[in-house]
Amino acid sequence: MLSWSGSRTIVLAGAFVLAALALRPFPPVERAVDLLFVPARFARELLRPLGWFSTREVRATMAHADEAFAAERESSRQLLAAQIEAALPLDPRLRENRAFLVAEVLERDPDDSDLLRVRFPPGAGVEVDMPVVQGDAYVGRVREVDRRRAGEGVVELVTDERHRVGAAVHDDAPEPAGLVVGGLVEARARRGSAFLLGARFESRPVASGAVVVGESAAGPRAERRARADGFRLGKLRVLSDRGRSILGVETAFDYAHGLSAVAIVGGPELATAGPLFADDAFDDARWTSARIALAGDSSPRRRTRHLSFDDSARVEVGAALGLGARFVGRVVEASDGRAIAALLGDPALEFGGVAVLDGRREPIQLGRLRSLGFDADGAVLLEWIAREDLAPTTGRSTGPARIATAAGDRGVPAGLWVGACVLPEGPGRHVLRLVPLQDPAGLLRVRVRLAPTMLEEGP
């Protein structure tokens, strides 16, 4: 055997290699080390008796959450109803001869942020090319209906470079001018909080005017697409760039944030009856119970927990952890009936949020909230990048507010309550000091959101 002094060089070289691999993960090595550490999962069970010290505290917490559940579920449903209302058009003319199916945004495609995965009631009659709107604004159209996950589909946003939609510009002339709109104007995609959609004239040129959808093609697909006629796209702008004229449609609609619920537009045959959202946050069949081996994390500033399940649960990375109607964290790693979760206050936690200001009903879409840490009094620090057009319709966007989860994160249902904070004024980066509705620190049992059932692939 080598002496310490003899093997020092080898050990130091090995340490440097390991450090490089730890800082820049190489998946095969990572998997091999994870495999080496599998026995640690079982050893963890030896620590379960440490939980006995907090049995009384845990029971009191669970009882309190149970008592509050009915009222919190009701207020959550009111919040979802307000979100659904916000997804439907306000202009009565846009509602004529159309049916609207509200779909919940599950997530953005990780490789293409212009594609949204949405969930709607299975069997509702959703088809490819159906337009998708939010309020009076055109959002995009259904690109794909998933055959493996019932009630899921992909929506292509108008900001996608492949997207083209017929449009009409209303100026002072008796007949509107024709346009084709789609994608973003390169390098000038955003002006402040506004997007600049690409456009080209199909008929006479015009200098300015309000742009709405106006599909003119023929055929069954075009008929479906034409259900979007009249929905707002924005204002026509002719910009100058190094002596070159650039035509674009400026829209205040923020396609990057706030797409929590959208409405799929169809004919009267579209089945619109169904639950508030197809993905009901309180459907017991979509939750499983998980045990927490140790209500603590030996790494300072971390709030992770190792979870074990009573059955072979279909838990995916990103799944929400809840207690009643309360959100307490998300799964960050999942395998073989075990998982690691990041609780509120852990720096690995991110989720989409909505705020409900005190005394108001309309929710404000906050976009991403990133957990930064927690204070000794249990308050959770959340990073929030506020947009300029935060609450264009509600007028007020600051003050005490309750925070809930938004749709748009796979595994996290909309409408779970997170806590209360004061929304600060102005756009830019803010750190919210959130008082969580449920302090997750001492929990020994939580509920975990299950993945939806996969269907057999068709021929």
Next chain:
Amino acid sequence: MRAARRPGQRIVGWTLFFVWAMSLAGLQGLLTRHSAGSFIPDAALVLSVVVLARAEAGDLGLIVLLTAFARAATSGEPPLVLLTGILGALLAALLLRGAFELSGPLGRTLGTLAAAGFFQAFVLIARDARGAGSTIDFVAAFGSAIPVAIASAIAALVLGPLLARLPGLSPLWSREW
């Protein structure tokens, strides 16, 4: 002189070292659950330094592995980060062994200060490095590590002799203590 130990005794010794390290890591987790844990000592690492001071240098690999196992059971950090962090931390302590007697009050205090400081900073740096699109904040990492390093060093100074007398560890010592 190394005390003559039967292999069976050493296996029991290493098993008990793992159980003690995991229990200390678990207690540390319970202590930090309601606070940011700034001034809470890294108890499992303190025990590792205490054992390293009395064990053979060749036992370094086993101490690192068992400490990393104990931490992995109580932490959400990736095992490779824990393994590397603990190896680096104990190497830092071991390098001090040339200048100080690690089992003495000054040596174990400084050794633990270096080990805990390195480990905490490394874990934070690794978290930044692994985060998508994030930059590594070295100053913040070492700044955050200082309170834990100081608390751990004080714990090593005060509790070191007690930890060295935990039941079952004596078969690991390289000489009679």
